[in-house]
Amino acid sequence: MTDTTADDALPPLVGPVEVVGTGLIGTSIALVCRRLGIDVVLRDTSAKHVRTATGLGAGRVATGVDRPQLVVVAVPPAAIAETVVEALQRTDAVVTDVGSVKSAPLAAVARQVSSADLARYVGSHPMAGSERSGPLAASAALFDGRPWAITPHAGAGAAAVGLVESLVVECGAAPLRMDPAEHDRAVARISHLPHLAAVLVAGRLAAAPAEHLALSGQGVRDVTRVAASDPALWQQILEANSDAVLDLLGEVRADLDALMAAVSAAPSGHGGPDLVDILARGNAGTAAIPGKHGGPARPTRSVFVSVPDHPGELARLFGDAGEIGVNIEDVHIDHDPGRPVGLTELVVEKGRAEHLLAALESRGWTTHR
């Protein structure tokens, strides 16, 4: 895997850029290019989406005599391969797609075009987005600070790869070059598996007794949050990455069997060590996730503050924290039945926590450690 390349070694992105598929991702890329003064041509099977995107200032409709420098294919997963093939055959542009699975579309494209045409195709994948979709949800800031994988096949031209990296850098993202199959294994692990774990846990809540749900705290909310995404989209993603996903699910099923055996043996005193090992591996896993902005994860600590639940109070808290000068790494606002007072959790660098607590208390906040 290669990280960023020096910007002056990359081919400049001058346009025109053609965006096929004016949904969230395509329109956001178009908006970045427009802000750079690049000519953007928009295409979509939905005329309504194109009109919305042009109305947002994301670009203009095709004239038929356009000659794009780069084509960005941003269509739903099941349509990616055919759209890439069409673009490679219709233009002499570099073509990239932004789908969340790379190997299967690449294989399908490779079966349908010459190796000369294939040299102009370089898949990529921005790790960005939200539960929102469509052109109205788009923003030029969508990719700021995000990882964006670039997954060239063996026969991709170096200039083509460089041009896609230019796009990534102009979008404010961090380019990460990876083999397509390795990318699919990576997203199976850090995106698709967590999503499916959330779905399995949420599946046990759907028909749960109300008195069970009444005890819900922040933990179950955090674990299940991503399960609120669009089922039709995820069905296409999982279909396209079924091999890598099944490999990981198989590993998890084996881990689950070991976990069940350890829990089952625990009351007799024989499962204890196995269970502690499994739980400790969970600790190690959370510590392995990179910290903010790519650096090693600095140890953090949570401080809790009672905040009355109406507009302005949270601002007052953050205003005070800002004056105090302690950077807040993360925030959780608790959702619980009972009084209309919420407990806000501020995650700060461990060495700054005591200072923040003392300063907040001196400003009248009710805190707890």
Add this chain to the structure above:
Amino acid sequence: MTDTTADDALPPLVGPVEVVGTGLIGTSIALVCRRLGIDVVLRDTSAKHVRTATGLGAGRVATGVDRPQLVVVAVPPAAIAETVVEALQRTDAVVTDVGSVKSAPLAAVARQVSSADLARYVGSHPMAGSERSGPLAASAALFDGRPWAITPHAGAGAAAVGLVESLVVECGAAPLRMDPAEHDRAVARISHLPHLAAVLVAGRLAAAPAEHLALSGQGVRDVTRVAASDPALWQQILEANSDAVLDLLGEVRADLDALMAAVSAAPSGHGGPDLVDILARGNAGTAAIPGKHGGPARPTRSVFVSVPDHPGELARLFGDAGEIGVNIEDVHIDHDPGRPVGLTELVVEKGRAEHLLAALESRGWTTHR
């Protein structure tokens, strides 16, 4: 299940209250009682913890002639039963414990005391806490707005149950009366299962290739956050609730098998409907979790704002949001490699989102929908 009882029907909590186990929960309860002017007696096998707790103003050491009204047992799970038995035999107080599993300790206590003594025992469980532990982490605000289950057995005296409910109300929590076995099934579902799902996903990260981890986004962080908890504590919790946990894990394993079959069949076009059903059930599950402060979950929407990463900027954002007058339901601050600009996600009531966005944009914020 019964919700709150009218406060004037509850026996008043006048003290003395004896707290056995001056960790996070015990010391926090003690601090609530001290603020109410109630005499609090502290006991712990660790003299150091008792000294810290008394130093925090949480109470005083036992004199030998104390006659508590209520004993709160707040010791680690494996020590609960023996400590409850000791308290029932040493005093004529109502005795409660605050452990996260109820049936097993109750059964052990019932085997060791007379039914007259057993009538004074009423288990309970505050749904509160954090990864922090020990008396220094304690706060009288720990229970504000939280659910707190009260789990009397069939032979518990009504006045005893009422006194425990008084404690819960004084701590600012929402009392929820439940059968002990039903409680254990409930926490297996909304606390232990999510925890184990997080552990299983995190377990796949612990030895993962660095280039896989480099693509991590908010989803995997949310799903695995709770897996950073103390393995020794969780081993005791799972041991004590092994039946209910195994039942749920068995259901999840069956769901996992169905999921694997659906993913495996998907590329041939035959798994599609099954897979969409499973994913849709995940949607339904997230919608089933109660919203803030016990009301039905109002539909929310996320708005995203680019915020430079230094002290004060987040305050400026919340200050503006406060002035704009839109209540922020939840916040996520993204942790990603790349530029030092973070994307902050504000979750607001759906109908207020556009107003917030327009107003933030007019104040110069870079937003996206």
